[in-house]
Amino acid sequence: MSEQPLLLALSRRFDQVVRDPIWGDIHLDASLEALFHSHPLTFLDGIRQLGPVARVYPGATHTRRAHSLGVYQLARRMALSLLERGQLPFATEAGLRSFLVAALCHDIGHFPYAHSLKELPLTPHEVLAGELILGEPLKDLILVCGALPETVAAIIDRDRPSGDDTETEFYRRLLSGVLDPDKIDYLTRDAYFCGVPYGIQDADFIVRRLLVEKGRAAVDERGAMSVEAALFSKYQMYRSVYWHPVVRAATSMVKKAVLMGMAAGALRPESLYGLDDAGFVFLFKGEGKWKIPARDALRGSLYIPVAELAYDGSNPVHEDLCDLGKRMEAEASLAAACDISDSDLVIDIPEPISFEADLRVVGGGRTESFTEREGLFGGSKAGNFVASLRKIRIFVRPGASRPSLAGLAGELLS
Numbered sequence: 001m002s003e004q005p006l007l008l009a010l011s012r013r014f015d016q017v018v019r020d021p022i023w024g025d026i027h028l029d030a031s032l033e034a035l036f037h038s039h040p041l042t043f044l045d046g047i048r049q050l051g052p053v054a055r056v057y058p059g060a061t062h063t064r065r066a067h068s069l070g071v072y073q074l075a076r077r078m079a080l081s082l083l084e085r086g087q088l089p090f091a092t093e094a095g096l097r098s099f100l101v102a103a104l105c106h107d108i109g110h111f112p113y114a115h116s117l118k119e120l121p122l123t124p125h126e127v128l129a130g131e132l133i134l135g136e137p138l139k140d141l142i143l144v145c146g147a148l149p150e151t152v153a154a155i156i157d158r159d160r161p162s163g164d165d166t167e168t169e170f171y172r173r174l175l176s177g178v179l180d181p182d183k184i185d186y187l188t189r190d191a192y193f194c195g196v197p198y199g200i201q202d203a204d205f206i207v208r209r210l211l212v213e214k215g216r217a218a219v220d221e222r223g224a225m226s227v228e229a230a231l232f233s234k235y236q237m238y239r240s241v242y243w244h245p246v247v248r249a250a251t252s253m254v255k256k257a258v259l260m261g262m263a264a265g266a267l268r269p270e271s272l273y274g275l276d277d278a279g280f281v282f283l284f285k286g287e288g289k290w291k292i293p294a295r296d297a298l299r300g301s302l303y304i305p306v307a308e309l310a311y312d313g314s315n316p317v318h319e320d321l322c323d324l325g326k327r328m329e330a331e332a333s334l335a336a337a338c339d340i341s342d343s344d345l346v347i348d349i350p351e352p353i354s355f356e357a358d359l360r361v362v363g364g365g366r367t368e369s370f371t372e373r374e375g376l377f378g379g380s381k382a383g384n385f386v387a388s389l390r391k392i393r394i395f396v397r398p399g400a401s402r403p404s405l406a407g408l409a410g411e412l413l414s
Helices: 003-009 032-037 039-046 051-055 064-084 093-105 123-131 139-145 150-154 166-175 179-193 202-210 222-242 245-263 279-280 288-301 316-321 324-337 381-389 406-413
Strands: 016-019 026-028 212-214 216-220 305-311 345-348 360-363 367-370 391-396
Touching: 003 093, 016 064, 026 032, 026 064, 032 093, 032 139, 039 064, 039 093, 039 279, 051 064, 051 245, 064 093, 064 166, 064 179, 064 202, 064 212, 093 123, 093 139, 093 166, 123 139, 123 150, 139 150, 150 166, 150 279, 166 179, 166 216, 166 288, 179 202, 179 222, 202 212, 202 216, 202 222, 212 360, 216 222, 222 381, 245 288, 245 305, 245 324, 245 345, 245 391, 305 406, 316 324, 316 406, 324 345, 324 406, 391 406
Parallel strands: 216 360
Antiparallel strands: 016 026, 212 216, 305 391, 345 391, 360 367
């Protein structure tokens, strides 16, 4: 299909304008605007993008819906740029429209309180999003947008069969990669609302440097600096925002309460699906020892750190503590040794993250992986950034600490 009809499919009658503090005027057509104002999308107004981060950065109260709109804007700009430069020979109108809808709907299954529930034995939010997309009212709204609900679900949920379709595979990689519209928006938006300069991305430059190489997103040699900038911004945002010790305290307390509730049979995974922040807070009303850590965290009464150590993947004790069941056993043993309640102590280990990039760099008559190039994140250097960030911490409820606790905690982590 020639580029002209496809360009029209992404630009004709896009006369509905939503103002955004990050990207300015964002244009939608009538069908996409109706989708944006539908209940599954407006429901995301009740979920803060960064959850407990507002404890440290009070401005960080932006929502998943605002973020979703930003991802849509960047996805549309990327698609238009690639089409204008003849980079999408396999594109179809239905595929492109499905990509825009996937960008707008990618977070509709997301859990409340940021990523506090990420490691728990729950259905991934991408899977939940796919199920919502294939049901009403979204299915009909998506069809009106000129998109295919099955394709939209497959772009968001990478475990859903795509039929080895080149176009769908390309869009799902473009929506979830090192220079994806999701990452560019959340780094930039989070930095803006936190009032820090670390996450800002040069979106215009990134859009111009994108290419398609063998059906996959790539960048030219000048664009390689954008990959490095995005990875370094990610590092700085994790260091100063996402994994700030106060944020980790709140995150680990909520996670501990949910695990205790599930172990006691008081919480089922299904009770955590489809909640906004207010519904999540309601779970911890009333009596129950398992509710104490989350209730304290949500009220701002955070546990205090009594021990901290860099995570060492070669240490079998540290490796064991990555297992949530073994971590709870260690928490109970340490609490018993100090004669405090097991609800008064939590061990926090942030989830694994990566600073590697499989994006291809095209130029100088060759194509190579970004990680094969010399630079700040080349080769094994990316692992050093993870090692500098990932720390094991033990937090205790104020007033519950014992003189022996720090020593026992040090012995546990050694």
